[in-house]
Amino acid sequence: MKDFTRELSYKTSRSSGAGGQNVNKVETSVTVLWNVQESGFFNEFQKNLIQEKLRNRINAEGFLFLTVSESRTQLANKNKATDKILEIVNKALVVPKKRLATKPSKAQKQKRLDTKKKLSDKKENRKFKY
Template identity: 70%
Template sequence: MKDFSAEITYKTSRSSGAGGQNVNKVETAVTAIWNVMESAVFRFDEKLRISEKLKNRINSEGLLQMTASESRTQVQNKKIVTEKMLDLVEKALFVPKKRLATKPSKGQIQKRIDNKKKLSEKKENRKFRF
């Protein structure tokens, strides 16, 4: 995993929720902002993959923004939002293996046919005869 945390800029704002008077006075919510295309850490193809996978989270200026306000301290929220962003980008870079089409083995085919025959015979024996 590549660490691009040095390229992230942070903004603070007042957080909502629990905290009493502290919430009204201290800016504890932290927003992390990262410009995907201007990153020096990733290659061009990686930047395109990130942009494609996270297109719903990247704004028109090409900035990936995330906010954290879970904690009551600014330092903790900064740590949380940085970890979230690093994790999100790592998941966006993951390339799944291509599935190789396979045929069922002869044994599997024979087993399926045998099961079908048994079921057919069972139903045939249920018929009422005179």
């Protein structure tokens, strides 16, 4: 898991929703920002992969952003936001293996044909014979 937390920047704002006085007074919501193209931590291939897979989360200026307002404290939200953005980016870097086309073995083909024959015989025996 790659840790690029040095390149992250944070913005705080007031959380929305229930919470009473705490929500009205304290900026507990945390938005984490990361400029994908300016990153010195990843190579060009990795940056392009991140931009392709996370294009819905990257704004016009090229910043990947994520807002967290789950907790009542700013520090807890900052930690959760950092963990989530690291997880999202590391998942985006995974390149799935290419599927290799395989052929069924002779035994598998024979088993399939035997099963078909048994089913056919079973249905044939159901018919009324004069």
